Amino acid sequence: MTEYIKNLVQQLVNEPNEQEWLEFKENYHSAEEIGERISALANGACLCNKRNGYLIFGVKDSDQSIVGTNFDPKKQKAKGNEDLEFWLSSRLNPRIDFKIYDVDIEGKKVIVFEIPATSHTPVAFLHEAYIRLGSYTKKLKDYPEKAKKIWQSMSTDWSAEICQDATIEDLDPIAIAKARQLFIKKNPRLVEEVPNWDDVTFLNKARLTIKGKITNTAIVLLGLPESAHFINPAVAQMTWILKSADGIEKDYEHFYTPFLLAVDEIYHKIRNLKYRYLMSGTLFPEEVDQYDPYIIREALSNAIAHQDYRLGGRITIVEKEDSTLTFQNYGSFLPVSIDNVILSDSPEQKYRNTFLVNAMMQLNLIDTIGSGIRRMFLKQREKFFPMPDYDLENNKVQVKITGKVLNVDYARKLAELPDLSLSNIIALDQVQKNLPIQDIDASELRKKGLIEGRKPNYCISADVAEQTDLQAEYLDMRGLDDQHYQALILEYLKKFGQAKRAELEKLLVDKLPQVLDNDKKINRIRNLMQKMRVNGLIKTEGKTWKIAKK
Known part of the structure; x- marks a missing residue:
């Protein structure tokens, strides 16, 4: 191995210069710097189709000459007096099996960090992913196209992987029976055939198994609770939490596989209270559910379908007594922008868990990611409730649903505008929440007389405020002369x-x-x-x- 590493170093120093997957340093500076470099090099190696990235100490970056280093990673301590290697490994997400080699080349000490290319998600250090541009290390979030390429370069679909030792006996028979019912509902033309299929045939037809072999998808959707160990170290768990309006936890419950049955259990756990409109009228129903049943099931099923199970986090559903419901799953949002999904009404062509997504579609659990999310927005519009709020930061997807009208008079005025498109409503909803909007949206809303003010401080227009008894609020937002x-x-x-x-x-x-x-x-x-x-x-x-x- 020593000779192999020596030869490797000689090959690497002969590269024309530092690259996205290769960096040279003379000496140790800080543990944080190494952590950022490991993140950047793992991500860079993925983009460059390299098996590994390399961080090499003891080489001048100016001329790539071997000068040696006094850095000893085995003796070096990080913060809290922790061993450097453990400290780094525990702060990388997902954890990657980087290796450290210590070799002597012509009497000069050289340290080599061999860093495997990521293959399923950008590697982050202390919750921030990095990338190299030339000889500079930058935050990956500032380069969304590179992040998207990393996701699109996934070499394997985790959800399609086979659990080698699992058998059909590790699946819940009640969940299998429920899956049959859902499959028939999705495929009514097969209503006469499905009852005649044995379980192995059905599971193959429903794309839950592959030639009778149990997949990670089958365990997540149909597996017995005690079968979850087959997908270790991945985690399949959902947690419902009830909080007061000020954020104090009042109740919680954990849910495990089979997720197919857990969806119903969580749905019934959510206290979907009735919302009574303060004023009756032709535009408003007298009473509705706070959360449309479709929205609950779609948001929950989307979290299951697009969760990055390898990150080790659980799906959470937080219900607050301020009439909000928040769903959160781990993994970046592959379509990058919610606007791309909703306004273009076009589903993403690339999924993190393609096999799982297809199985859930076969069981009528989700629409395509485009039409399902768009329909959630339309459901909120029908009630004159605020639009769903998406937060796509920190390698998570979080959607918050508000189950009440923020202002009845204002909602009535919006309902009376027949030419208001979904795009208009989404933009106006952003204005109401003091969030920025695109120039093209601002121009259209201004032409309709719905907003005024200067970018980025738009506010409800005086005309709308006057007709909705919001004059005082208007003055608060726009100010005086x-x-x-x-x-x-x-x-x-x-x-x-x-x-x-x-x-x-x-x-x-x-x-x-x-x-x-x-x-x-x-x-x-x-x-x-x-x-x-x-x-x-x-x-x-x-x-x-x-x-x-x-």
């Missing part, structure tokens, strides 16, 4: 004779629009004061401001 704030400054200076800038900022900061953050409020006040000075209304004497004498 500059003349009003100037009058307040002049009144203050007239009363007290003078003031420092901080005193005038304190006077106005709480009176400015809510859509502005504190820094923007301060900037607006300072610009206003400079404008008043230029116009001869106020003047400065040292660090104090006074009314200008005319």
Whole structure:
């Protein structure tokens, strides 16, 4: 092995320069730096179709000459006095089996980190994935196309892998029976044939097994609870948590395989209370479920279908008493953008768990990822509830469903606009939540008279506010004219004779629009004061401001 590593180093130093999968360093700097490099090189090796990436100590990066190093990874300690190798390994996600070699080349010590290319998900260090661009290490999230290529380069479909020692006896017979019912519902033309199939034939036809062999998909959907060990170290667990409006946990329950049956158990666990509209009218039903049954099942099934089971996390369903329901699964969102899925209404062509997704479609558990998510938005629109909120950060997918109308009058006004498209509603929903929108959406909403204000601080238009009794809220969001704030400054200076800038900022900061953050409020006040000075209304004497004498 020593000769192999020596020859390898000689080959690598003859590369034209450092690359996405190769980096040279002279000496150790910090454990964090190595962790970031391991992440970047594992991801870079994947993109470059290399089996491994390499981090080599004892080589100058300028001319790639072997100079030796005093770095000893076996003796080096990380934070908390932990052994360096263990410290690094425990902070990589997913954990990868990198190896460290110590070789002597012409009397010079060289340390080689051999880092396997990732094959199913970007490798992150301390919850951040990295990539190399030339000789620089960058955050992968800033390069979404590279992240997407890593996902699309998956060499194997985990959900299609065979559990070598598992048999049909490791599957739950009740779950198999339920699967038959769902399969017939999805394929009514086979209603006469399915009852005549034995279990092996049915499982093959339903794409749960492969030639009678038990797959990871079969264990996740149909496996007995005690059969989960077949997919170790992957985790198949879902947890329902009930929290108060202020986030205090009040109840919880864990659910295990078979997930096919757990979906129903979780559905009945959720306290889907009735929502009563405050005002009756032709546009509003008197009473509806807080959460549409379709939305619950689709969101939960999507979490099961697209969970990255190899990351070791569980699917969570958090129900809060503030009328919100949040589903979370591990793994990045492969279509990258929710807008791409909803507005184009086109399903993604690449799935993390292709075999599992196809099986769930055969059992009528999910629509394609495009049509299912779009339908969730349409269901919320029918009730005039807020649109689903998606958070795609930190290698997780989180969707929050709100089960109430935020403002009945405003919802009624939206319902009266017959030409409002789903795209319009999604953009206006973002405005209501003080979130940024695209320029093209802002232009369209402005033309319809629905918003006003300057980018990025859009707010509900005065016309809509007037017709929905939201005048006070409108003023809070948009603010008053500059003349009003100037009058307040002049009144203050007239009363007290003078003031420092901080005193005038304190006077106005709480009176400015809510859509502005504190820094923007301060900037607006300072610009206003400079404008008043230029116009001869106020003047400065040292660090104090006074009314200008005319």
